[in-house]
Amino acid sequence: MLRNKLKLLLIPLLTGLLACEQAFARLYDDVMASGYIRIGVYKDFPPYSFVKDGNPSGVDVEIARRIAEAFDLDLQLHWITPDENLEDDLRNNVWKGHYLDKDEENPLAMKHLADVMLRVPYDKAYAYKQDSLGYLINEQVVMKAPYQQESWQVAYDSNRLNAVRTVAVFQYEPIGVEVDSVPAFYFTSAMGGRMRNMTRHYPTPGLAFEAMQKGEVAAVMAMQSEIDWLLKQAGDPQYRLAENGFPTMGKQTWDIGIAIRQSDRQLGYAVEEVLDGMIRSGDMAELFASYGLRYTKPEFYQVMAEVGSEN
Structure with a gap:
């Protein structure tokens, strides 16, 4: 009797699970x-x-x-x-x-x-x-x-920086990054943390770029396509691509x-x-x-x- 009751209980459950599988697979x-x-x-x-x-x-x-x-x-x-x-x-x-x-x-x-x-x-x-x-x-x-x-890319304000030949410049000039991103971790930990105090965190790369346009930071780091897009939207030669690498960062592409x-x-x-x-x-x-x-x-x-x- 108990076994039959269990069978009756399992039938609608199994049917429901099959319907679930069919519903989205x-x-x-x-x-x-x-x-x-x-x-x-x-x-x-x-x-x-x-x-x-x-x-x-x-x-x-x-x-x-x-x-x-x-x-x-x-x-x-x-x-x-x-x-x-x-x-x-x-x-x-x-x-x-x-x-x-x-x-x-x-x-x-x-x-x-x-x-x-x-x-x-x-x-x-x-x-x-x-x-x-x-x-x-x-x-x-x-x-x-x-x-x-995809890869990482830095864009910088040429009115503040002549070039970005090494990331060491961000010991002295602020850089904007997306919060909780790989660039955020990199700039707060690389070089013994010497760039930490110059790292500014923003909800999105777009807001970090806006901060650069307002003069709050001298550069922004994000994915290459994001930086390309932001530079295209800005349409201002004042903002340029950096050509540097990122020592000790690990996987960069x-x-x-x-x-x-x-x-x-x-x-x-x-x-x-x-x-x-x-x-x-x-x-x-x-x-x-x-x-x-x-x-x-x-x-x-x-x-x-x-x-x-x-x-």
Whole structure:
């Protein structure tokens, strides 16, 4: 009797879990048959993905449009609000969903997940990172298809600095950085902390750049594309690119790719083919240039070019 009661209790639970899986685990055939593809991009993240005059804009938004067009599908943008770390972003937006994002008709199901997530750091070591028990932390997702190489960049006010040949100048001149970012950690800890007192923290690189325009700081450090975008928006030759490196910083360049659910590698391969075509044809570089951004190919394409030049 008790066993039968337990069976009756488990049936709706298992049915609900299956419905949950079906509700958001859209495989390649499901996506193609649905008439639309949902692509995740970060919210309020210029020049990559943002809203301008009520319209979605940015290089990642344009890339998402190219992917949808290649499959003859409508595009649904899934706007991502960043969580504490990338693992949280992948869990909340690619394979599991946020516990607050429920479907009213099916409480066990998540209302929205991205079929593909853009602007994911492509790093094999991170992709195969293990927890303390030896389990893969990111076993539910696949990170692949690098489409851009990103790096760190400093812009400076030429009315205050003749040049930035070394970061040691920021022992004496203030620099603006985004709070809780790699540049923030670097300038408060490098060189024995001698630049800490000259480091100013701002909520976004854009606000740090505005502070430079107001004379509060002499320079700003952020990602290369962010700096390119801010310089283009300013349109003032007073603000220039520095050409220095960042000693003891560690990894200063990294590839950017996509993330898809581990269960749907077929969709990942299809998207990878679209991105590869854009890179090889030069369309990707032209897209970045249309936003005033320099474009650097991912490491794989750079290596292939080097091998080709040697042969």
